[in-house]
Amino acid sequence: MSEYSERARSSTAGDGSDGVRIGTAGVVAAIWCELFEVPRVDPHDDFFALGGHSMLAVRMASRLRTELGLRVPVRTILENPTLDGLSQLLAEAVDSATDPAGDRTRP
Amino acid sequence: MIEKITVAAPDHIPALDRSAGPPPLSGAQRALYLVELLHPGTPMYNITVAVRLEGPLDVPRLRGAITRVVARHEALRTTFVRGTAPPFEPVQRIGAPDTEAPVAGLPVVDLDVDGTEDVDAAALRVAQSWADEPFDLERGPLLRTRLLVAGPEHHLLVVTMHQLISDGPSLQVFFGELGEEYAGGPERAAPALQFADYAAWQRARPVDAEQLGWWRDRLAGVPTVLRLPTDRPRPAVAGPRGGNHRHTLRAAVMGPALRLAQDLRVTPFVLVLTAYATFLSQLAGARDVLVGVPVSARDRAELESVIGFFATTLPVLVEAHRDRSFADLCRSVQSELLDVLTYRDVTMEQLAQELAPDRDPGHAPLVQAFFSFEQEPIVSPRLAGLRATAIDLPPTGAKVDFDMVVFRSAGGGDDFDLTLTYRVDLFEADTVARMAAHFERLLVAAVAEPAAPIRSLPSPDGVVVPRPPGPAPAAAPRPLLTxxxxxxxxxxxxxxxxxxxxxxxxxxxxxxxxxxxxxxxxxxxxxxxxxxxxxxxxxxxxxxxxxxxxxxxxxxxDPGTGPAAAEPPDRARAARLRDRRNRLQHLRSGRGTAE
CATH class of the missing domain: 1.10.1200.10 (ACP-like)
Structure with a gap:
């Protein structure tokens, strides 16, 4: 189990779907810290302002696949450039993936 | 479909069973190896970094540090062996760490300066000559480390790797670990995966038909020859000799450019690439320009500390309509680059096979202009107790007509070092110097008025002045056979x-x-x-x-078959000959990246 999942687990507060949501945000935040080489990130932090570039988005997509089991288009990362916006989108995708009745994909 | 977020299990790269025979080459390595077979003995694919070391250097300790880094990375001990039986596929040979002493050798050479020459200039001249020494791919080693003594506490460590075993991030891994070892850091384990594991995994993956389909649609009808005006007539076969023109893009130029990129929500790479493509479009008088950009396969965490050639070059199509604004063009280039990255699991070799009429996989690759841009210096070596400054030393070999490489300067700040590598059989040094100056003018103007149409950007008139053609070199006649x-x-x-x-x-x-x-x-x-x-x-x-x-x-x-044969009157044959010439001119691309 990798470091981000450890961090993500420890940031999972409460239970139920809130837990999934906070857990997803924690995973995404940990990935941002690692890739942008910063000690902490803020929900309003911006991919471009942090010095993001296209190959970094590719690496981010690879991390998200490993950590969340989601295949995220690189375009989605650049089109949702704030940490908060991206986390919310991914949390919804995780929700619908874990809900057996739900749609397993989302646009 | 590919543009949605979907659920997907992680796909791991398995460790290769090394007892099952020598590992294959990755797709990108295979294409590059072929270029080396076609043009043996050139330094075109050498990657060299010289590090100026000021202070008391412990040479045995440095040598020991290099030995331990080489022991950890199979790629640094790898050579390439031609296939000897059908289908003659080349393979990788990985040397054992203890039998590869020459790899870790660090010959020490005293700099010989006559009284008139500046020490730094003399040291760089020697380093450049080392950078230009070709490698023997079969015998290896494909890593060369040498130390030049320029003064009592002034050394130049020159590290050259062949592109087949390295790329930009590999240099960072190499110098990062070298610094740790030199400082006597704790022992570090070899990475769990080595390059050969990746190569075998990559070659075993099926070609993705959906990805190739996207490329076929995207590049349908796009001209794959960029007709840049040249100083000299284009020879039938591209020469491998290159020249390097260096130019500094000062912070006064790059600072506003970086800020504009952020405002436009595009990456700095995209902004400078857009300016470069606009510049090429102006020079060639072509609206659509294909530029080769480096794309790394190093997307996974487990590959980040592996040394090897993970880079490939893929074409980005820039449609530089003259009525579009620079800002608009930047956004569309960003979008195009994202598509390229989405469909990146192809090699230039596959694209050439797919899109070029020729079936030979060595025939390349669609683009005659390359571009790379890094927001960081090439490497930032740290050696305990020494002041270390890295200098990028590209070889005097040209992979394509024109290759622009931009790195942040080692000194920090927003200065960037720009190197334009060009084919010396096409361009004169003074022409390229004018081109670089024109590129800077264009970048400044575009950044100052991003909403203005690109036709209002400074014109390149007078940058290239065609010279009268000299006599064509006469080929030595072969003796006629009965x-x-x-x-x-x-x-x-x-x-x-x-x-x-x-x-x-x-x-x-x-x-x-x-x-x-x-x-x-x-x-x-x-x-x-x-x-x-x-x-x-x-x-x-x-x-x-x-x-x-x-x-x-x-x-x-038979003189009728020479490549220099006079243009035949028959139009169909003339077209075939032109096509053949174009193919030959492109034979030499298909590289990885300068990064």
Missing amino acids: TSARAGLEQNLIQIWREVLGRDDIGLDDNFFDLGGTSFTLAAVHTLIGARTGEETSLVSLLEFPTIATLARHLAG
């Missing part, structure tokens, strides 16, 4: 083809590639022709004459 000697030669060639292709039904007018030949089987033919007939010919000419009949005529000295 008809019976030529018939004997044909029989010899047929026998060689039979052995190499493993079939008997070979006609004089059959095309080698129609009979199932590949570039690597052709390389085997090349070796056998030399050994059996004593005829000296280049591998490139075997590509040019793919039938027994035309090849025998060429080897027999």
Whole structure:
């Protein structure tokens, strides 16, 4: 189990779907810290302002696949450039993936 | 579909069973290896970093540090062996850490300066000559480390790797670990995966039809020849010699450019690439420009500390309509680049096979201009107790007509070092200097008024002044063979083809590639022709004459088959010849990246 999942687990507060949501945000935040080489990130932090570039988005997509089991288009990362916006989108995708009745994909 | 977020299990790269035989080359390595076979003995794919070290250097400790880094990374101990039996696929040979002493050798050379020359300039001159020494891919080693002593506490550590085993991030890994080892840091384990694991995994993956389909649609009808105005007429076969022009893009230029990129929500890479493509579009008088950009396969965490050639070059299409604004063009280039990254699991070799009429996989690659841009210096080495400054030393070899590489300067701040590498058989140094100055003018103007249409940007008039063509170099005539000697030669060639292709039904007018030949089987033919007939010919000419009949005529000295033959009156044949020339000019691309 990798470091981000450890961090993500420890940031999972409460239970139920809130837990999934906070857990997803924690995973995404940990990935941002690692890739942008910063000690902490803020929900309003911006991919471009942090010095993001296209190959970094590719690496981010690879991390998200490993950590969340989601295949995220690189375009989605650049089109949702704030940490908060991206986390919310991914949390919804995780929700619908874990809900057996739900749609397993989302646009 | 690919543009949605979907659920997907992680796909891990398995460790390769090393007892099952030598590992294959990755797709990108294979394409690059072929270019090396076609143009042996050039430094075109050397990657060199010189590090100026000021302070008391402990040479044995540095040598020990290099030895330990080499022991950890198989790629630094890898050489490439030609296939000896059909289908003649080359393989990687990984040397054991303890038998590869020469790899870790650090010869120490005293700098010899006559009184008039500046020490730094003299040191760089020597380092450049080392950077230009070709590697022997079969014998190796493909890492060279040398130390130049310029003064009592002034050294230049020169590290050269062949591109087949390295890329930009590999340099960072190498110098990062070197610094730790030199400082006597704790022992570090070898990475869990090595490059050979990746190469075997990558080669075993099926070609993604959806991805190739996207490329086929995207590049349909796009011109794959960029007709830049040149100082000299284009020779039939591209020469490998290159020149490097260096130019500094000052913070006064780059600062506003970086801020504009952020405002436009595009990356700095995209902004500078857009300016470069606009510049090429102006020079070539073409609206659509294909630029080769480096794309790394190093997307996974487990590959980040692995040394190896993970780079590939893929074409980005820039549609520089003259009425579009620079800002608008930047956004569309960003979108285009995202598509390229989405469909990046192809190699230039596959695209060339798919999109070029020619079936030979060595034939390349669609683009004549490359671009790379890094927001960081090439490497930032740290060696305990020393002041270390890295200097990028590109070889004097040109992969394509024009290659622009931009790195942040080592000194920090927003200064960027720009290197334009160009083919010396096409361009004069002073022309390229004017081009670099024009590029900077264009970038400044575009950043100052991003909403203005690109037709209002400074014009390149006077940048390239065509010179009158000099006399064409006369090829030495081959001695003419008698008809019976030529018939004997044909029989010899047929026998060689039979052995190499493993079939008997070979006609004089059959095309080698129609009979199932590949570039690597052709390389085997090349070796056998030399050994059996004593005829000296280049591998490139075997590509040019793919039938027994035309090849025998060429080897027999029939002047009608020379590449310098006069333009024939027949238009169809003229078109074929032009096409052949274009293919030859592109043979040499298909590289990885300068990063």
